[in-house]
Amino acid sequence: MSQRELDNLINSIAQAGHRVSGVERRRFLKSGLLMVGAAASATSVAGASESVGVPPNIPPWSKRLGRGVVSHPYGSPSPHEAHVQRRTVDWLTADRIASISFTPLADLNGIITPSGIVFERYHAGVPEIPPDQHRLMIHGLVKRPIILSMDDLMRFPSQSVIRFLECPANGGMEWRGAQMDKLQFSHGMLACCEWTGVRLATLLEEVGIDANAAWVLAEGADGAHMSRSIPMDKALGDALVVFAQNGEMLRPEQGYPLRLVNPGWEGNTWVKWLRRLEVGDKPWYHREETSKYTDLMADGTSREFTYVQECNSVVTSPCPEKPFRVKGKYMIQGLAWSGRGKIKHVDVSVDGGVSWHQAQFTSQVLPKALTRFALEWDWDGSETLLQSRAIDETGYVQPTYGQLRQARGTNSIYHKNAIHTWKLSPQGIVTNVQIS
Amino acid sequence: MFKFLSVVVCLLLLGACAPTMDGEAPEALKPGVDASFAYAGDRVGHFGFGQDATSIQIAGWDIDVRPDGQGLPVGSGSVADGESLYEEQCAECHGSFGEGVGRYPLLAGGEGSLTDGRPTKTVGSYWPYTSTLYDYIYRAMPFTQPVSLSADETYALTAYVLYLNDLVDDDLVLDQDNLASIRLPNEANFGPDPRPDVANTRCMQNCRDPNLIKIVSEVVSEAPTTLPINERTAVQSQQHPGQATYDQYCSICHNVGVGGAPTLDDAANWGVRLSAGVDVLVSNAINGMSSASGVMPAKGGFVHLSDEQVKSSVLYMVENLAASQ
Numbered sequence: 001m002s003q004r005e006l007d008n009l010i011n012s013i014a015q016a017g018h019r020v021s022g023v024e025r026r027r028f029l030k031s032g033l034l035m036v037g038a039a040a041s042a043t044s045v046a047g048a049s050e051s052v053g054v055p056p057n058i059p060p061w062s063k064r065l066g067r068g069v070v071s072h073p074y075g076s077p078s079p080h081e082a083h084v085q086r087r088t089v090d091w092l093t094a095d096r097i098a099s100i101s102f103t104p105l106a107d108l109n110g111i112i113t114p115s116g117i118v119f120e121r122y123h124a125g126v127p128e129i130p131p132d133q134h135r136l137m138i139h140g141l142v143k144r145p146i147i148l149s150m151d152d153l154m155r156f157p158s159q160s161v162i163r164f165l166e167c168p169a170n171g172g173m174e175w176r177g178a179q180m181d182k183l184q185f186s187h188g189m190l191a192c193c194e195w196t197g198v199r200l201a202t203l204l205e206e207v208g209i210d211a212n213a214a215w216v217l218a219e220g221a222d223g224a225h226m227s228r229s230i231p232m233d234k235a236l237g238d239a240l241v242v243f244a245q246n247g248e249m250l251r252p253e254q255g256y257p258l259r260l261v262n263p264g265w266e267g268n269t270w271v272k273w274l275r276r277l278e279v280g281d282k283p284w285y286h287r288e289e290t291s292k293y294t295d296l297m298a299d300g301t302s303r304e305f306t307y308v309q310e311c312n313s314v315v316t317s318p319c320p321e322k323p324f325r326v327k328g329k330y331m332i333q334g335l336a337w338s339g340r341g342k343i344k345h346v347d348v349s350v351d352g353g354v355s356w357h358q359a360q361f362t363s364q365v366l367p368k369a370l371t372r373f374a375l376e377w378d379w380d381g382s383e384t385l386l387q388s389r390a391i392d393e394t395g396y397v398q399p400t401y402g403q404l405r406q407a408r409g410t411n412s413i414y415h416k417n418a419i420h421t422w423k424l425s426p427q428g429i430v431t432n433v434q435i436s
Numbered sequence: 437m438f439k440f441l442s443v444v445v446c447l448l449l450l451g452a453c454a455p456t457m458d459g460e461a462p463e464a465l466k467p468g469v470d471a472s473f474a475y476a477g478d479r480v481g482h483f484g485f486g487q488d489a490t491s492i493q494i495a496g497w498d499i500d501v502r503p504d505g506q507g508l509p510v511g512s513g514s515v516a517d518g519e520s521l522y523e524e525q526c527a528e529c530h531g532s533f534g535e536g537v538g539r540y541p542l543l544a545g546g547e548g549s550l551t552d553g554r555p556t557k558t559v560g561s562y563w564p565y566t567s568t569l570y571d572y573i574y575r576a577m578p579f580t581q582p583v584s585l586s587a588d589e590t591y592a593l594t595a596y597v598l599y600l601n602d603l604v605d606d607d608l609v610l611d612q613d614n615l616a617s618i619r620l621p622n623e624a625n626f627g628p629d630p631r632p633d634v635a636n637t638r639c640m641q642n643c644r645d646p647n648l649i650k651i652v653s654e655v656v657s658e659a660p661t662t663l664p665i666n667e668r669t670a671v672q673s674q675q676h677p678g679q680a681t682y683d684q685y686c687s688i689c690h691n692v693g694v695g696g697a698p699t700l701d702d703a704a705n706w707g708v709r710l711s712a713g714v715d716v717l718v719s720n721a722i723n724g725m726s727s728a729s730g731v732m733p734a735k736g737g738f739v740h741l742s743d744e745q746v747k748s749s750v751l752y753m754v755e756n757l758a759a760s761q
Binding site for chain 2: 060093139147180290298397411431
């Protein structure tokens with residue numbers, strides 16, 4: 001930079017309205033010249049653009065103004081995180097309207113899944129519902145059938161809970177063998193959010209249920225009118241009619257403006273775009289609780305109303321998306337969850353299940369919520385079979401593939417919660433394997 | 437000390453704070469624990485929110501049907517009526533014989549396949565109840581036009597799908613009285629959930645013979661989708677050549693619209709300016725301009741910028757504008 005250019009710079013700043021005193025001007029000139037010198041030497045020494053922010057260089061972003069307030073009135077992640085996206089697997093479904101996408105678990109931290117990357121499951125796409133036009137009808141075996149607007153609904157007492165949401169088909173592609181090449185696809189039909197809503201019990205108290213009331217049909221306002229039968233114990237237990245997620249109104253993908261939340265139960269029962277609750281004395285046996293979301297056993301019989309998502313866990317670092325680079329100390333990290341309550345322990349094996357080491361919890365341990373664990377480990381660079389095994393507060397121990405197949409065969413599709421194995425190669429590459 | 441004081445104050449002022457010995461919140465107030473109010477019994481109209489639902493309103497939305505036939509509307513449809521409707525409305529995805537097209541569901545076949553390695557689950561081989569067919573066709577089909585069929589059409593399509601599965605004769609006329617009496621072959625094979633159905637134990641040492649561990653299946657992964665931090669610089673260096681200039685100088689006004697500067701998400705405003713062509717836009721940015729809609733100082737006042745830098749930044753803004761559309 002020549003003196004003339006520097007003068008031009010100073011002039012331009014002055015023209016832009018800045019007041020530059022003589023002292024400041026001289027100081028500016030001096031530091032400007034110093035910076036020019038530093039930049040030149042940095043270039044000659046390092047010769048690589050990636051060192052631009054590394055000491056002793058002063059990075060360019062420290063030498064200029066950044067964006068002002070409300071330049072992004074609703075903020076987005078850094079552009080450097082653009083790879084953190086929901087992804088789908090096209091061969092799983094016929095189209096993208098009745099389909100599923102996966103949460104990028106490898107890039108998550110803590111136990112809350114940001115709303116924009118919670119996995120999606122639609123049976124007829126996302127309806128666009130103006131909230132002032134949305135209604136919830138509650139009828140059937142009730143004393144006072146009612147229709148609630150969103151304003152009505154939000155006047156009821158509400159509460160907020162952090163609970164995981166999991167599609168019962170999570171990992172369902174792997175009953176017969178390892179098939180998905182990434183953590184996102186092997187375990188990504190999973191999320192955990194804070195949900196805010198009205199207890200379904202509160203609404204049922206308000207309408208008054210008949211003595212023979214035993215089930216509630218929940219139905220969506222989407223084109224599929226997705227419907228599930230919910231037993232009264234759950235409806236009067238911890239079920240919530242939810243309007244908010246992670247502090248803001250539900251995302252359209254998650255049921256805006258209203259959805260059911262059945263903590264610990266399969267995601268399909270968390271009916272989105274909830275428009276109707278009918279109280280009855282028997283279940284309805286609708287399509288998503290007969291043709292789908294029933295578990296076919298090896299002997300040809302099927303289990304119906306298999307609601308609970310049993311205790312499960314997976315190592316999220318390392319994983320195929322997060323390989324190791326060098327030998328040395330690592331924290332093996334992962335997620336554990338149980339639809340029956342809190343996680344009690346998580347154990348990690350680095351020898352294919354011969355020996356196990358109790359991991360530490362690195363998050364809050366909440367009931368029916370994702371829970372973080374970690375174990376310090378010194379990788380010597382040899383091939384390793386990594387596993388995690390969760391135990392919940394009921395004493396249930398996450399099973400092996402062998403135990404699950406012994407009990408159910410390989411045609412079940414749903415509720416696969418087997419201990420998962422990653423193979424870490426000497427190059428640090430992680431692949432999805434199943435072991436004998 | 438502070439905790440002790442607050443407990444004392446709490447007791448003095450409220451009497452009922454009931455802190456536990458170690459100062460933790462009572463169980464019901466701990467984060468993540470559901471507030472402990474059970475179903476309080478009927479409190480009909482306690483809040484009184486919402487409107488009473490009229491029978492006409494309920495009828496408009498109450499579309500569900502149960503296995504015992506509850507919910508079936510009055511109507512009827514024959515296998516023959518169903519055949520033509522099916523060809524018209526369903527065969528495109530489900531195939532003329534219910535065999536399924538592409539990955540769209542099969543509706544027929546698969547009898548006796550449920551214990552196979554690859555079972556074929558259809559209405560005939562798997563579904564437990566006829567009512568589900570009626571209910572689902574009405575609420576969700578045809579895929580692109582849900583709840584568009586009449587009751588008679590739904591009965592007819594239900595009858596035809598049953599016929600495709602060899603479950604009824606071709607002279608069947610299905611209606612609200614006979615539908616529930618048509619039982620499906622797999623009904624008896626459904627039962628309740630017995631889980632937990634496995635009992636692993638929490639072994640910690642010598643849990644298995646290491647010599648018996650073999651990899652039986654493996655997925656060879658593609659390159660990681662996530663770039664390690666030290667490789668992301670390559671992505672950064674691919675940024676638009678005009679972005680650095682924009683970020684450092686032009687963004688000060690153009691991010692928020694100072695002095696009438698068009699922002700990157702203001703397509704309408706840019707549209708007017710672009711109508712004269714990008715060259716005019718670049719020339720105005722370099723030389724400055726003044727109009728009723730705003731003032732652009734030459735090079736935004738940063739006269740040390742080269743013409744090329746200004747041009748590049750303008751192109752970045754225009755392209756970014758296009759990218760955001």
